[in-house]
Amino acid sequence: xxxxxxxxxxxxxxxxxxxxxxxxxxxxxxxxxxxxxxxxxxxxxxxxxxxxxxxxxxxxxxxxxxxxxxxxxxxxxxxxxxxxxxxxxxxxxxxxxxxxxxxxxxxxxxxxxxxxxxxxxxxxxxxxxxxxxxxxxxxxxxxxxxxxxxxxxxxxxxxxxxxxxxxxxxxxxxxxxxxxxxxxxxxxxxxxxxxxxxxxxxxxxxxxxxxxxxxxxxxxxxxxxxxxxxxxxxxxxxxxxxxxxxxxxxxxxxxxxxxxxxxxxxxxxxxxxxxxxxxxxxxxxxxxxxxxxxxxxxxxxxxxxxxxxxxxxxxxxx
Amino acid sequence: xxxxxxxxxxxxxxxxxxxxxxxxxxxxxxxxxxxxxxxxxxxxxxxxxxxxxxxxxxxxxxxxxxxxxxxxxxxxxxxxxxxxxxxxxxxxxxxxxxxxxxxxxxxxxxxxxxxxxxxxxxxxxxxxxxxxxxxxxxxxxxxxxxxxxxxxxxxxxxxxxxxxxxxxxxxxxxxxxxxxxxxxxxxxxxxxxxxxxxxxxxxxxxxxxxxxxxxxxxxxxxxxxxxxxxxxxxxxxxxxxxxxxxxxxxxxxxxxxxxxxxxxxxxxxxxxxxxxxxxxxxxxxxxxxxxxxxxxxxxxxxxxxxxxxxx
Numbered sequence: 001x002x003x004x005x006x007x008x009x010x011x012x013x014x015x016x017x018x019x020x021x022x023x024x025x026x027x028x029x030x031x032x033x034x035x036x037x038x039x040x041x042x043x044x045x046x047x048x049x050x051x052x053x054x055x056x057x058x059x060x061x062x063x064x065x066x067x068x069x070x071x072x073x074x075x076x077x078x079x080x081x082x083x084x085x086x087x088x089x090x091x092x093x094x095x096x097x098x099x100x101x102x103x104x105x106x107x108x109x110x111x112x113x114x115x116x117x118x119x120x121x122x123x124x125x126x127x128x129x130x131x132x133x134x135x136x137x138x139x140x141x142x143x144x145x146x147x148x149x150x151x152x153x154x155x156x157x158x159x160x161x162x163x164x165x166x167x168x169x170x171x172x173x174x175x176x177x178x179x180x181x182x183x184x185x186x187x188x189x190x191x192x193x194x195x196x197x198x199x200x201x202x203x204x205x206x207x208x209x210x211x212x213x214x215x216x217x218x219x220x221x222x223x224x225x226x227x228x229x230x231x232x233x234x235x236x237x238x239x240x241x242x243x244x245x246x247x248x249x250x251x252x253x254x255x256x257x258x259x260x261x262x263x264x265x266x267x268x269x270x271x272x273x274x275x276x277x278x279x280x281x282x283x284x285x286x287x288x289x290x291x292x293x294x295x296x297x298x299x300x301x302x303x304x305x306x307x308x309x310x311x312x313x314x315x316x317x318x
Numbered sequence: 319x320x321x322x323x324x325x326x327x328x329x330x331x332x333x334x335x336x337x338x339x340x341x342x343x344x345x346x347x348x349x350x351x352x353x354x355x356x357x358x359x360x361x362x363x364x365x366x367x368x369x370x371x372x373x374x375x376x377x378x379x380x381x382x383x384x385x386x387x388x389x390x391x392x393x394x395x396x397x398x399x400x401x402x403x404x405x406x407x408x409x410x411x412x413x414x415x416x417x418x419x420x421x422x423x424x425x426x427x428x429x430x431x432x433x434x435x436x437x438x439x440x441x442x443x444x445x446x447x448x449x450x451x452x453x454x455x456x457x458x459x460x461x462x463x464x465x466x467x468x469x470x471x472x473x474x475x476x477x478x479x480x481x482x483x484x485x486x487x488x489x490x491x492x493x494x495x496x497x498x499x500x501x502x503x504x505x506x507x508x509x510x511x512x513x514x515x516x517x518x519x520x521x522x523x524x525x526x527x528x529x530x531x532x533x534x535x536x537x538x539x540x541x542x543x544x545x546x547x548x549x550x551x552x553x554x555x556x557x558x559x560x561x562x563x564x565x566x567x568x569x570x571x572x573x574x575x576x577x578x579x580x581x582x583x584x585x586x587x588x589x590x591x592x593x594x595x596x597x598x599x600x601x602x603x604x605x606x607x608x609x610x611x612x613x614x615x616x617x618x619x620x621x622x623x624x625x626x627x628x629x
Contacts, residue, residue: 034532035452038442042503043458045439049500050465053476066479116366127367129615130374136607138561140579141600144586145381148597156380159396190373195622202623244467251469254563258586268471268564275475276568287475294472301467 054294061288065281078288082274088289090177091270094256095296098181098266099249102188106245107238109189110196115230117197118204131194139191143258146187150174150259180264184255192248196241203237204230235311243304250296267293378604385409385597392594408594409602412585418599420573421581425603428491428577429559432498436555437548439499440506445536447507448514449522459511466504473497474568481569493569494577498562502555509554509621513547514540550621553614557607578603 060066064074082088117127134142149157152172161167173179207230215225256266262273271293275286384392388405391398412418443462447455477497481488487496517540525535541548566577573581582603585596611618 035446035450038446038450039452039458041439042443042462042507045496045499045503046461046465049477049496050468050473051461053473053480054468056476056479057472060475060479066475067482112366113370116363116370119363121360121363121367123367125615127370128619129612130371132611132615132618133378133608134374136557136611137604138563138579138607140561140563141582141603142377144582144596145377145600147586147591148384148593149377149380151591151593153393153591153593156397156399163396190377194374198619198622247467247469251471253471257563257567258583268469271471272474272564272568275478283475287472290469290472290475293469297467297469301464 057287057291057294061284061291063284065284066287067280067283074284078285079292081285082289082292087265088267088270091265091267094177094181094260094264095250095252095267098184098188098252099246101181101185102192102249103242103245105185105189106193106196107242109193110200110241111238113193113197114200114204118201131197134191135194135198137191139254140258142187142191143255146183146190147174147258150183174259177264180256180260183259184252187255187259188249188252192245196245199241199244200234200237203234207233239304239308239311243301243308246300246304247297250300251293267296378608381597381600384593385601387594389594408598411592411595412598412602415584415595417573417576417581417584418578418602421576421578422603424491424573424575424581425560425578428494428498428575429556431491432495432502432559433552433555435495436499436502436506437552440503440510440551441536441541441548443503444507444510445514445540448511449519450532462504462507465500466508470497470501470564473500474564478568488569489571489575491575494562494565494575497565497569498559501562501565502558505558506551506555509551510544510547513544513551517543546617547621550614550617553610553618554621557610560607 060071061078062073062075063071064077065071113127113131117124137145146157149155150173152158152170155172158167158172161173162169162171167173174183211229211233212225215229220228251268252266253268253272256264256269257272260266260269262277265273267289271286271289273286274282274289276283278286383399383401385408386401386404386406387398388401388403388407391402443458446452447459478488481493487493521539521543522535525539526532530538560577561579562577563579566580570576570580578599582596582599585592585599
């Protein structure tokens with residue numbers, strides 16, 4: 001079939017006068033069957049391995065135990081079990097606090113670093129390389145590395161906090177719920193700010209230097225140049241970064257698996273623990289918790305996309 | 319206006335050289351910075367640079383010295399900032415452990431194979447999106463993009479049921495390569511599409527006029543010309559697979575297929591944490607990534623930000 005498609009494409013090319021195809025400027029728009037064949041493997045994988053499990057999880061979250069050969073439909077029972085579980089309620093709160101705080105801090109620091117390395121100065125390449133290092137590390141390994149610093153035995157962070165009397169002697173940061181959230185926040189900000197910074201840097205670099213020069217000639221202060229030129233032109237990159245980070249934070253898993261373990265989970269790590277580390281009967285409630293994470297992500301995307309659209313429409317009207 | 323400022327406006331840089339900026343016009347590039355070398359702004363900037371570089375690298379340094387400390391020094395309070403003696407026994411223990419090398423090997427195999435498949439499927443799909451017309455292109459692009467932002471935890475349950483039941487591939491390389499492909503294909507397609515679109519179409523047109531088929535053109539003209547982009551996509555895909563933890567934790571059970579991100583957590587069991595070994599293992603796993611980043615910094619940055627600006 002592939003060979004046939006290629007051959008027919010070639011014949012069509014020959015029968016079309018070459019002048020004509022050049023007059024059209026671009027490559028002939030009709031591709032026949034070939035483009036469909038080219039996208040087929042990707043489409044198949046995404047449908048079978050991402051879309052189907054997504055929909056299937058909606059279904060199996062309504063069963064008593066999908067691992068049985070004849071599972072029974074139980075309606076929303078798994079959801080009520082999860083929503084009534086105080087550990088999940090806590091995980092929900094933890095995840096929301098973590099998401100709000102991490103996105104705010106990372107956007108702020110990311111913008112700062114982007115503005116910093118958008119200037120030309122010796123050593124700029126060094127900064128860029130240095131901030132790429134945390135980005136490349138596996139999140140779970142970063143968590144282990146920070147765990148070394150948070151621990152009671154080898155931890156420099158613990159030792160500093162105890163020295164400042166922020167922690168009682170013998171206490172560690174990850175011993176309390178709020179401490180685990182702070183520990184996860186520090187690690188996430190350390191690891192993910194570079195990504196935001198690079199995304200925003202790319203946005204900054206397409207802003208024409210002439211705009212700034214013209215503003216300087218007109219006597220604009222640094223702050224005015226920032227709020228009147230940089231921020232409005234950076235809005236698109238900021239929105240994209242914000243959407244990426246919000247959706248990434250709401251599904252946070254690795255950090256809380258390492259720092260919080262079973263006692264201070266995020267929604268995703270709660271779902272995973274419930275699915276695999278509890279009794280077999282808890283598999284379906286675990287899937288229900290995972291579906292709730294998905295729904296939260298969906299709500300966030302709709303909200304952010306709505307704000308983004310409203311903003312662009314407002315911009316065009318102006 | 320100082321002399322320096324007026325010189326800048328006429329396209330002279332700090333050392334007095336004339337330069338073309340990125341728009342091809344004479345003038346400075348980038349945003350204006352303070353022209354005084356040691357003004358308060360410049361000092362603040364260098365302080366910020368030092369702080370950023372320090373924070374970025376401090377955990378790596380701490381892990382490195384922890385991995386080199388002896389058992390006695392590990393328990394010292396307060397912790398020492400520089401090891402008294404370099405001790406390699408943590409590394410020897412890590413490599414002697416029954417699970418570290420096998421899981422490291424698994425990660426290398428899984429990341430390499432997944433990257434190859436992602437490049438193959440991703441190149442075909444990205445070229446079709448960039449250069450060919452077909453029904454449902456924008457829908458496909460939308461699906462590909464949103465898959466990247468899926469909460470993967472919601473795929474785990476059904477995949478576990480599928481992989482332990484109908485298709486028994488639980489705890490095999492395939493059980494990770496297939497979901498990892500879904501993790502990396504969106505990235506790969508997104509970057510490659512933007513690189514393919516940037517290529518001037520003239521060369522492809524002349525190849526086609528000479529009678530080369532679409533796939534032939536793709537293979538002998540487009541891929542060689544966009545090799546840096548393809549390479550960036552490969553690195554990013556490799557890193558994304560190497561960093562996976564969720565799939566590895568849920569879809570494999572022992573060192574026959576477990577990736578190293580899961581293997582390493584065994585040094586940190588609920589009862590005893592082997593800090594020295596944990597640190598040594600973390601260093602071994604992250605050194606290849608540090609090297610990749612330092613060697614291919616520019617390409618990684620261009621890949622990461624492709625499409626984010628142009629859209």
